[in-house]
Every structure is written in C-alpha cells, then in structure tokens.
Amino acid sequence: MSLIVLNGITKIFNRGRPDEFTALSDVSLEIEPRGLAVFRGPSGSGKTTLLSIVGCMAKPSAGRVLVKGREVTSLPDRFLTDIRRHTFGFIFQQLHLVRGISALENVILPAYPSGEGLASLRERGVRLLDLLGLAHRADTNVEWLSGGEAQRVAIARALINEPAIVIADEPTAHLDTKLSLDFMAAMERLKAEGKTILFASHDPLVYESTMVDRVLEMRDGRIVAERRAS
Amino acid sequence: MNWIDKQRNIVDFALSSLLRRWRKNLALLCVYTFVVFIVASVVFFAEALKRDACLVLEGAPDVVVQRLIAGRHDLISSGHMEKLARITGVSDVKGRLWAYYFEPSVGANYTMVVTEEAAGRPGTVAIGAGVSRTLLAGQGDLIAFRGHDGAYVSLEVARVFPSSSELVSADLVEISEEDFRALFGLPEGIYTDLTLRVRNPKETVVVADKIRRLLPDTRPILREEILRTYEALFDWRGGIVLAIFAGAALAFIIFAWDKATSLTLEERREIGILKAVGWETSEVIVMKSWEGIVISLTAFLLGLVLAYVHVFFTSGTLFEPVLKGWAVLYPRFQPVPFIDPYQVATLFFLTVVPYTVATVIPSWGAATIDPDTIMRQ
Amino acid sequence: MIVSPAVIALMLGSAAVGLLALYASAWGVRILRHWDLRSGSESQLQLEKRTYLVSTLMAWAFAFQVGSLFLFIFTAEDLHRLFVGAMCAAGTLNVNEFGYPTILLKVGNALLAGIWLIVNYTDNRASDYPLIRKKYAFLLVITPLLLAEAVLQGAYFAGLKANVITSCCGSLFGAEAQGPVSSLVGLPAGPMRAALIASLSITFASGLLFRSGRVRAGGLFSVSSLAAFFISIAALVSYISPYIYELPTHHCPFCILQREYSYIGYFFYASLLGGAIPGAAVGVLLPFRGIGCLQGVLPPVLRRLTFASLFLYFLFSLLVVYSISFSALIVEMD
Numbered sequence A: 001m002s003l004i005v006l007n008g009i010t011k012i013f014n015r016g017r018p019d020e021f022t023a024l025s026d027v028s029l030e031i032e033p034r035g036l037a038v039f040r041g042p043s044g045s046g047k048t049t050l051l052s053i054v055g056c057m058a059k060p061s062a063g064r065v066l067v068k069g070r071e072v073t074s075l076p077d078r079f080l081t082d083i084r085r086h087t088f089g090f091i092f093q094q095l096h097l098v099r100g101i102s103a104l105e106n107v108i109l110p111a112y113p114s115g116e117g118l119a120s121l122r123e124r125g126v127r128l129l130d131l132l133g134l135a136h137r138a139d140t141n142v143e144w145l146s147g148g149e150a151q152r153v154a155i156a157r158a159l160i161n162e163p164a165i166v167i168a169d170e171p172t173a174h175l176d177t178k179l180s181l182d183f184m185a186a187m188e189r190l191k192a193e194g195k196t197i198l199f200a201s202h203d204p205l206v207y208e209s210t211m212v213d214r215v216l217e218m219r220d221g222r223i224v225a226e227r228r229a230s
Numbered sequence B: 001m002n003w004i005d006k007q008r009n010i011v012d013f014a015l016s017s018l019l020r021r022w023r024k025n026l027a028l029l030c031v032y033t034f035v036v037f038i039v040a041s042v043v044f045f046a047e048a049l050k051r052d053a054c055l056v057l058e059g060a061p062d063v064v065v066q067r068l069i070a071g072r073h074d075l076i077s078s079g080h081m082e083k084l085a086r087i088t089g090v091s092d093v094k095g096r097l098w099a100y101y102f103e104p105s106v107g108a109n110y111t112m113v114v115t116e117e118a119a120g121r122p123g124t125v126a127i128g129a130g131v132s133r134t135l136l137a138g139q140g141d142l143i144a145f146r147g148h149d150g151a152y153v154s155l156e157v158a159r160v161f162p163s164s165s166e167l168v169s170a171d172l173v174e175i176s177e178e179d180f181r182a183l184f185g186l187p188e189g190i191y192t193d194l195t196l197r198v199r200n201p202k203e204t205v206v207v208a209d210k211i212r213r214l215l216p217d218t219r220p221i222l223r224e225e226i227l228r229t230y231e232a233l234f235d236w237r238g239g240i241v242l243a244i245f246a247g248a249a250l251a252f253i254i255f256a257w258d259k260a261t262s263l264t265l266e267e268r269r270e271i272g273i274l275k276a277v278g279w280e281t282s283e284v285i286v287m288k289s290w291e292g293i294v295i296s297l298t299a300f301l302l303g304l305v306l307a308y309v310h311v312f313f314t315s316g317t318l319f320e321p322v323l324k325g326w327a328v329l330y331p332r333f334q335p336v337p338f339i340d341p342y343q344v345a346t347l348f349f350l351t352v353v354p355y356t357v358a359t360v361i362p363s364w365g366a367a368t369i370d371p372d373t374i375m376r377q
Numbered sequence C: 001m002i003v004s005p006a007v008i009a010l011m012l013g014s015a016a017v018g019l020l021a022l023y024a025s026a027w028g029v030r031i032l033r034h035w036d037l038r039s040g041s042e043s044q045l046q047l048e049k050r051t052y053l054v055s056t057l058m059a060w061a062f063a064f065q066v067g068s069l070f071l072f073i074f075t076a077e078d079l080h081r082l083f084v085g086a087m088c089a090a091g092t093l094n095v096n097e098f099g100y101p102t103i104l105l106k107v108g109n110a111l112l113a114g115i116w117l118i119v120n121y122t123d124n125r126a127s128d129y130p131l132i133r134k135k136y137a138f139l140l141v142i143t144p145l146l147l148a149e150a151v152l153q154g155a156y157f158a159g160l161k162a163n164v165i166t167s168c169c170g171s172l173f174g175a176e177a178q179g180p181v182s183s184l185v186g187l188p189a190g191p192m193r194a195a196l197i198a199s200l201s202i203t204f205a206s207g208l209l210f211r212s213g214r215v216r217a218g219g220l221f222s223v224s225s226l227a228a229f230f231i232s233i234a235a236l237v238s239y240i241s242p243y244i245y246e247l248p249t250h251h252c253p254f255c256i257l258q259r260e261y262s263y264i265g266y267f268f269y270a271s272l273l274g275g276a277i278p279g280a281a282v283g284v285l286l287p288f289r290g291i292g293c294l295q296g297v298l299p300p301v302l303r304r305l306t307f308a309s310l311f312l313y314f315l316f317s318l319l320v321v322y323s324i325s326f327s328a329l330i331v332e333m334d
C-alpha cells in the first residue's frame, strides 16, 4: 500500500485577488514506504509548496491527500497536526532551531505536547544525539554550535517523534561538500532503518547520489518527468 | 498522568520562553506590579480606615439622644433622663458632656469630653497625640485653657493616648466633670446629650420611635446608623479614588495590549517553529495562557505584598492626603494589619481580569500562524 | 448607587464576560452562515482558526463567570452592614427587586456556560465538527443571558442606597413569611428529606448503571442530577440549614457562607454546581451518540462526565451527613 497518495492536488495562493497565483496544478503522486525520493526543479516550480502539502502543513485548494490510506484534506487542524507529528519529521533549509535553549531541548521540543515525562524525553534525546555523534554538545546553547552540528541537531529533532517519513527542503543548500556528504551519510542510515525520505533539492550532490531511488522533475507547478533508479 | 505531564512540559517551555525575553517581560511585570500595587493600596487603605472607625464605634452607646431647638443641637436637662429610663427595654441612661474648644494659638479645634477615667482626677487631662504634637506638650506639662469668662485654667497632662488609635483620638482632650463645668460655665443637671443602651439590639428601631414620640424636642441617633454612614462614606471615597486610578489601569491595559500584540520577529519565528515541528494551535494558546498566568500571578503577589507594606508599615504615605481630611491635627494613622480573602478576591478581579481580556486575542493571533510559513523563511 | 471596590470589580467582571461573549457570538454568527468543512477555501480556513478563538474566549468567560458568582455573594454578604435589618446576603439582595433575579441569572449562566464548554470540548474531539452548528446556536442563546445579567447587576447596584430598610433572612426565610423564596421554607422537613434522599439515590443508581453500559439510564441520570441540584438547594433552605445554625427556625441559604460557619456554604454550592454541570451535559450530549464521528468519541467523555458528577454529588452528600450528624440540634421528624 502506498504511504501517501496525492490526487489532483492544486494549490492556488491569494485566490480571487489580482495577485492570484497557481503554485501547483493537478499533481497526482504516490509515495511508497521505504526509499528516498527527490523533487528537483527550478526555483518557483512548487517544490516547497508540494512538500508542505505532503507533510500536512498546508491544505490544498483542491484535490485529496491520503496518508496511510486516510483522507486528511478535510480534517480539522487538531487532527491534521496529530497525524503530522506522528508521521513526519521535518528538516528545514534554515534549520530553524530555537535560539537561547540547549541542543537537547531543541531536539525534544516537538515531543512536549505528547505528554511524555521530561526525564524520559531527555533520555531519548540524548540517545538520538549520541547516534549522530553529538552527545557531548547536548547542553550547549544552539547559538554556539557549528553549522554541521546544528544540522545534526535539526536531524535529531526530526526524529524525536519516531516518524515514518522524513522531509527535508533544500537540506544541503548552506553546507559545504564535506558537510553535505555527512548529511547524506546520515540519511543513508535512516533509509537503512526503513524510513521514507523526501527531499526537495537542486543540488546535484543530492539528486545524483546513488542512494536516491526516485527523482521527480518539477516545472511550473507540475511533475513533468520521473526517473527511477533501477 | 498524561494530561498533567503535558501541561508540565508546556509550562516548562513557557517559563523558559519568558526568561529568554526577560527584558520585555520585566518591563511588563514592573508596570503590572505597579498597577496592582496602586489598586491594592487604595483597597487596603480604605478598608483599614473603615475597620478602625468601626472598632471605635463598637464601644459607643446604642442610642444617643440630643435636644434640638430651632433645628440646632442644644443642651439637655436631667429631667429628660427619667422619662427615657421609663421606656421598656432601655437601660443605662447617662448624661454626656463634650464640647469643641478652639485654640487660637495653633488654629486647631479640640474635642473635649468627660469620661469616667478622667472623672477621678480633677485638675488633669489626657490628650490625643495630635494635640500633644501641636502644643508640644507631653506627660506632666501644664496646658492653659481659656474659660467662658475669659479666665485661664491650667491643667496637667496625665497621659497621651497611644498613636494606634490616632485616627479618632488625635484631637481628643479628656477632662474631669468639675473642670469641664467650670471651664464652660455649665450648672449641674445639664448635659450635652444623653446616651442609653437597648437590651435587645433588634428593638433599637422601636425604641427610637418611642423616644421621638415621648420627647418631641429630641432626636435619637442610633449607633448602627452611624456605622452605616461611615461604611458608605469610606466605601464611596475608596470607590472615587479607585475610579481615578482606573485611568492608570486603562493606560496599563493599552500597554499590555501593545506588549502582547507587538510580538517580536523572534517570537513569531519561535511560534512558527513550534507549529512546524508539530505543536497544535490550542497547545500554543495554552502555552501563551501559561505565560500570561505566570506574569499575572507574579505581578499580583508582588503588588499585593508591596501594597501591604505600604499601607500597614508606612501608613499609606502616598494616599493620606486623599483619604483623610483633617488639616492641623493631621493624624499619623497606624492601621492594624489584616488580610481578608474578600479583599484579595476583589483585587484579583480588578487587575487580572482586564489583563487577561486584553491579551487573549493577541495570543490567539500568534498561535494561529500557519506552520508552512516557516518553510519559506 | 454604592461604589465599593468590590462593586467596581463585579461590574468590570460582567462587562468583561459580556464583551467576550459578544465577540465570540459575532464570530459564531459568521460560522453559522459560512461554515463548510469540505471546502478548502481561504475563508473556511480562517473560520476554522476562529473556532480556537471562540473556545478560548468562552473558557475565560466561564472562569470569570464562576468567579463573579462567588464574588457577588461575598459582596452581598459584606454590604449587609449598610442596610437596616439586613443580617446577611439575604437582606442585601432583598434591598431592591433586582437582587434575586441577578443571582438566579448568575447561577443559570454559570450552568449554561459550563455545559457549552463541555459540548465544545466533545465536538472538538470528533474529526468533522459534528456539533458545530448546534453549539454556535447554543452560544447565541447564552450571550443575551450574559448581557442581561450584566444589566440586571448594574441596575441592582445602581439601586442600592445605604440605610434602606430591608427584611432579612429572619423574615424572608422565616416560618411565617410569604413569597416565592420563603415558600421554600414552608416545605416540610420530613418530605424534603425524603425528596433529597430519593433524588440523590436515583442520581447515584442511574449514574452507576449508565457507567456500566446501560445507555438508557443516561437520560434518567441527567434529569435526576439536574433535579438533585434544585432539590438540594431547596433542602438546604428548608431542612439542612437549621442543623448548621443549630437553630430550628433559621433557614437562610446565605449565612452558611459566613466565617462563623467556617465557610461551609461555599463547599456546598461549589460541589452542587460541579455535580450539576457535567450531569446536565450528559443529557445534552446523549442524543448525539448516534452521529458518525461521535460514536467513538462520546462514550469515554460521557463516562468521565458521569464520574465527575457522581464524585461531586458524593462530596455534597458527605457534607450533608457531616453537618447533620455533628450538629447539636436534634429535630423530631414527623
């Protein structure tokens, strides 16, 4: 069964106003469990918009989204959020760590509303940081972390709720080659663990990597071509 | 329990978020505390005055009977006393002697009264702290009073009243009956007014009615009535002062509104992150509410404690001119400390409710930032 | 007009509750008219966001409402010294014709607002807002009542003048008194005790049956828990209060709030209100148990509501038993 099904997704910004803009038109797509898929395309082609709809962060103007077979487009916000936080982990281009608190606190932040005790949350957070070789920086304020360390904190944060799908938007845009390769290595481990990974990227280092299973080419809000690794 | 742990986590984050923006929150806390302080001081002070006055009246007679001539208070003769004593339910009919005495050298009016304690010590007086201050007279000093015939009478100060009862005793001079009659030239059998007790408190109104019919040239004054007038007066004054400070409160609401609406970019970003990583709108609202509750309770407690110190330990320095009205014999009022759940509940309503109402819509606005905005920053 | 700080606080509180409810209702009207969950339009998303606002506003309004109910009684207690003949809140409220209507409306509004919040909570747990129209229509009913309460309360305080002669609990709740309030006193103690025991027993029995899965018992439970609320108040006046005062002739429902009786009245009324709100909410929600999305959501909510109601009525019963058995007063029942 497909993990996620998009059915005729259209996203129109500012509908009915002079600056109306169609960012996605009639996109249909299925994403199977396990594997790494990359959306690539020129700037403005709708990659971020598509990822935010797949990740249940935004609602489409038309069309349906099914997550694990459940129709989610008409769900109220609180249910959508619940599905989102248990299904998806996000890594943002700008990382978006909360400044002024420690790396560990940043990692466990998404799990606060789950009602898990802080002690056990911390324990899990430290374990995740340890896997990424960052346990010694757990109590450091995030401002003091290097770019690569911050990147790994963001990865750990995406994993704290044990999501099935990890979504990353332009994850390597701000990294040099070495850090980008480190990042891809971390993703390879996740893939080996059986997670599904979705990227938007126009970095060849990402979409030409051997671990990529599927590349979806986007242009003007549509998927125009698809290449699968054999 | 899951729910409690969830709230604990959210509170944990709310606290850390407050501390991270301590500058802004400290400013808010200071203004908030100040408003609570002002309002609480007014309420405490008015209540303290009221209690003090009531305490004094507790010991007052149930009914005072005064004679009126042409609508003005006049002296009353002992003939009336016997008639009063015959009314059923009435006991303890006594004549009272008291007068106002103007002292031109300091421009002050004293109240002279004859009391049982003073009766035993002719030639001496007991004076209030206000009198003592204006005349610079202490225990053992002599004070000269000008009599009705122009002759001076010198009396020794036997005692100065403690300042704890100053509000009512400041201008008091206690004097013996002989000295009083000599000073004002009053013959025996004449009194300023009469007092009596009523055995059953529920009958005072009935007794007053009988007095009015039996002695048409007099008016009975009930202690309860005086108490009520006092209460209404103090409540009213307190209310007026509060209304004045409502202006301050309004300014505060505007300030709070401004603080709450003008979320800094950093805060918006943070809430955006929370939403993007999986916090739900209502959880962010709860987080913001906890922030508000923490600020409110802190400011409330601080303001309350400060007001308590202000009113009960520094005698309400800031308000004396407004709430009390005597000029020369200005009493140094030392209120008795009290803490009453009713006053606290009132204050809570007066301060926390407006703050909450002012901030609820802005926090909602912050909490409904779309999570996907964070992906485009 | 009496301007004490507490009066200002109450007026402020009522104005705040009224404003919150009015603002919530304005959005309620729009939601009633334009709600369409299926549409992904921008305006629908905005409306959905507004539902969070309305929930938050009403939660605060309810909190203030309950607070102001108790502050109002507290104030009436405190002001009694201003009026000839008033010994407690009963006399103060009787000073003009707006006193008793205000307090009745306050109690009613607290009940209604509490029920609204429970309905709202339940609706939010279902995945398609099955009760959205009903609950916003309900909100539009509550708002005018809240506003009316603010107006009545204003009229009451505006009409207060010190030194007015009023009659207090002695005559209002005395044996030979006339009028609607005092007719409660005339209710004979024996039958009243029977009614109290009966209503509480039915509430407990039907509540336990309902919790163990008999859906039919739910309706009975809800009706009896609401009835128990009113019967308990009547019983407090006619039959229980003399035990607390240890005076066979004193029946005042307010004096028990005073310090002399260690504020026991607040516990009585808080437990009654806490028992009646969830109990009544069970009855309001029960008819919707068949609606698709609520099928899974409603049963646990109803079970918890029933538990809360039973628990608080149990506390109330304990208080009653305690007050009667530790009283020095012994009343012959005929």
Ligand SMILES: Nc1ncnc2c1ncn2[C@@H]1O[C@H](COP(=O)(O)OP(=O)(O)OP(=O)(O)O)[C@@H](O)[C@H]1O
Pocket: A013, A014, A021, A022, A023, A041, A042, A043, A044, A045, A046, A047, A048, A049, A050
């Ligand atoms: N809130 C919005 N209002 C109006 N237009 C928007 C909004 N968000 C995105 N767009 C427009 O939608 C189009 C697609 O945006 P999107 O961010 O999905 O592109 P992208 O493929 O991620 O581009 P990039 O590679 O530069 O990140 C862009 O032209 C953008 O200007």
Ligand SMILES: [Mg+2]
Pocket: A047, A048, A049, A169, A200
């Ligand atoms: Mg993009």
